[in-house]
Amino acid sequence: MSKGAFFGGVHPSYNKDMASGQAVIEMPLPKELIVYFSQNLGAPSNPVVKKGDEVKKGQVIGESGGFVSTPVHAPTSGVVKTVENRPSPVGADMIAAVIVPDGLDEWVEGCNVERGSTGLNREKIKGLIHDGGIVGMGGATFPTHVKLSPPPDKKMDTLIINGAECEPYLTADHRVMLEDAESVLDGAALFAGVIDVKNIVIAIEKNKPDAIITMQRAIAGRSGFTVAEMDVIYPQGAEKQLIYAITGRKVPAGGLPMDVGVLVQNVGTAAAAYEMIRYNRPLIQRVVTVTGSGIKHPKNVLARVGTKFSDLIEFCGGVHGDTAKLINGGPMMGIAQHSLDAGMTKGTSGLVLLREDEVGQFVSDPCIRCGNCLDVCPMTLNPSALSIFIERMRFDDAEEYNLMDCIECGCCAYVCPSKRPMVHHFRRAKAEIRNKAKKAG
Ligand code: SF4
Ligand code: SF4
Numbered sequence: 001m002s003k004g005a006f007f008g009g010v011h012p013s014y015n016k017d018m019a020s021g022q023a024v025i026e027m028p029l030p031k032e033l034i035v036y037f038s039q040n041l042g043a044p045s046n047p048v049v050k051k052g053d054e055v056k057k058g059q060v061i062g063e064s065g066g067f068v069s070t071p072v073h074a075p076t077s078g079v080v081k082t083v084e085n086r087p088s089p090v091g092a093d094m095i096a097a098v099i100v101p102d103g104l105d106e107w108v109e110g111c112n113v114e115r116g117s118t119g120l121n122r123e124k125i126k127g128l129i130h131d132g133g134i135v136g137m138g139g140a141t142f143p144t145h146v147k148l149s150p151p152p153d154k155k156m157d158t159l160i161i162n163g164a165e166c167e168p169y170l171t172a173d174h175r176v177m178l179e180d181a182e183s184v185l186d187g188a189a190l191f192a193g194v195i196d197v198k199n200i201v202i203a204i205e206k207n208k209p210d211a212i213i214t215m216q217r218a219i220a221g222r223s224g225f226t227v228a229e230m231d232v233i234y235p236q237g238a239e240k241q242l243i244y245a246i247t248g249r250k251v252p253a254g255g256l257p258m259d260v261g262v263l264v265q266n267v268g269t270a271a272a273a274y275e276m277i278r279y280n281r282p283l284i285q286r287v288v289t290v291t292g293s294g295i296k297h298p299k300n301v302l303a304r305v306g307t308k309f310s311d312l313i314e315f316c317g318g319v320h321g322d323t324a325k326l327i328n329g330g331p332m333m334g335i336a337q338h339s340l341d342a343g344m345t346k347g348t349s350g351l352v353l354l355r356e357d358e359v360g361q362f363v364s365d366p367c368i369r370c371g372n373c374l375d376v377c378p379m380t381l382n383p384s385a386l387s388i389f390i391e392r393m394r395f396d397d398a399e400e401y402n403l404m405d406c407i408e409c410g411c412c413a414y415v416c417p418s419k420r421p422m423v424h425h426f427r428r429a430k431a432e433i434r435n436k437a438k439k440a441g
Contacts, residue, residue, distance in 0.1 A: 006241040008378040009233040010411045012168050012332065014207060019291040019298040020171040024179055026302040027315050029101045033075055033306030034086050034343030035061065036096045040135045041142045042068030049097055053080045058111035058282050061097050070133040070143045074099060075284040075304035077106040087339035089309075089328040089348065096343065099306065111280050122194045125277060132276030133283045133346070138162060138173070138237065138266035139329055141347040144273060147265070148194045150258040156195045160246060161188045163204040163211060163267040164230055164237030167330030170350040172287040173267045175300045177204070177211040180271050181218040185225065187270030190277055192224065195263055201246055202267075203228045205236055234332060235409040239264045241378050253405050268349075283346055290316045294323030294353030303344060310340035312351060322356040332410040333423070365418040373412035373422070379405050383412035383422050390425040395432050403429055 038044035045062030055061060055074040062072035078101040088094040120128075130145035150156055161184065165173040177184060184202075192200050202215050206229050219225035228246055230236050240251045242264060249260040257264055268286060275281045284305055291298035296317030303312060309326065313319060327334040328342070331352055344351075373383040381402055389398040406426050413422040 008376045024300045030311040033099045035306035037062040045072045056108035059108040073282040076101045078102045089342045137268035154258045157261045158199045160264045166237040172289045183271040183274045187274035198224045289350035292353040306343040324356040324359045325354040327352040372415040376411040390429040
């Protein structure tokens with residue numbers, strides 16, 4: 001099944017071949033792990049450990065802070081050195097447990113044990129997915145158990161497993177599909193059972209032909225599964241764009257995929273959910289692509305949550321002398337980093353390191369009203385007007401121009417000849433608007 005595209009979008013240089021051929025390699029335990037208590041979109045977890053506590057691998061160290069929240073677990077056994085604010089990948093410092101591994105890597109009792117399938121009804125599966133701290137691993141980190149809980153009036157009929165991985169440079173999902181296809185499909189089958197859908201589509205961009213073949217072979221003999229070969233266009237992997245390209249359905253402004261009967265889950269999330277349901281292994285590690293012209297040996301690394309960026313970089317041979325920029329995530333939607341001391345989170349799909357000559361091009365000028373950004377915005381917004389409103393602190397006007405529908409894909413910034421920092425503006429303005437709404441009660 002070949003599937004087309006949506007309005008807008010861009011064709012950046014993908015640069016995936018730096019890492020796509022690198023099999024996943026497990027990184028040895030680092031000297032310390034920075035495990036943030038906020039690892040999901042929604043409420044952060046509440047710390048339940050303190051300085052000096054001994055912890056085991058898989059032990060809960062932060063309890064859910066509400067329904068839209070997930071617990072956080074110790075990624076290995078060791079001692080809590082401190083609980084304090086640390087530099088984080090999102091910019092501001094965040095509270096974290098700093099864990100010094102004891103080298104034994106010993107599981108807490110009850111984890112890493114094969115589970116029978118009796119008594120696993122829908123509610124039990126959702127509960128276990130929550131207990132395992134499973135979140136969207138494509139970067140959004142939305143709690144998976146919440147996505148699996150549509151209100152009764154939402155009739156679901158399609159599950160899309162998102163292996164599009166349209167962000168340039170990143171290859172973590174690609175490798176998961178090649179190396180762990182059965183876990184992805186078993187996780188997808190669990191999700192489909194929970195929301196009671198029979199139609200499961202594995203969506204993969206055509207620039208990953210080996211993953212398409214692998215998944216086509218893996219679905220043979222399984223009912224309800226198809227593989228959709230997606231056109232290569234950014235942001236094909238964004239939820240709303242993917243849903244439209246596959247089903248022709250438009251998620252309404254301000255709406256959610258469930259409004260059109262669809263659930264979208266990332267391939268890594270499906271594999272992580274399967275690990276939790278089958279073996280009681282919470283989400284404490286993930287595949288992260290460390291790549292770009294600035295790193296000596298690009299790799300796909302299986303690393304523990306909390307591994308510092310500096311340790312990941314060292315494991316990949318270190319940087320070239322003129323490396324000038326580190327991005328958490330891909331270059332389109334990722335966040336530039338100012339500290340190598342931040343730790344990776346459940347949402348860290350990649351680190352991209354760029355050299356000086358690639359960074360120098362990002363110096364911004366005023367808008368020249370060329371209109372390029374309007375042609376590519378997949379949400380049919382007016383990015384030029386939005387950015388000007390925001391520069392003038394006219395947040396109400398930006399909201400009226402549907403700023404909150406922006407999916408922060410970065411297409412507008414990519415085509416802007418003035419190199420305007422659009423996504424930075426949009427994130428800042430959205431935070432202002434949300435804060436204002438919160439204060440207004
Ligand atoms: S305005 Fe938002 S959705 Fe539109 S292209 Fe820019 S970042 Fe993407
Ligand atoms: S692409 Fe840049 S310069 Fe052109 S209209 Fe949009 S914001 Fe202005």
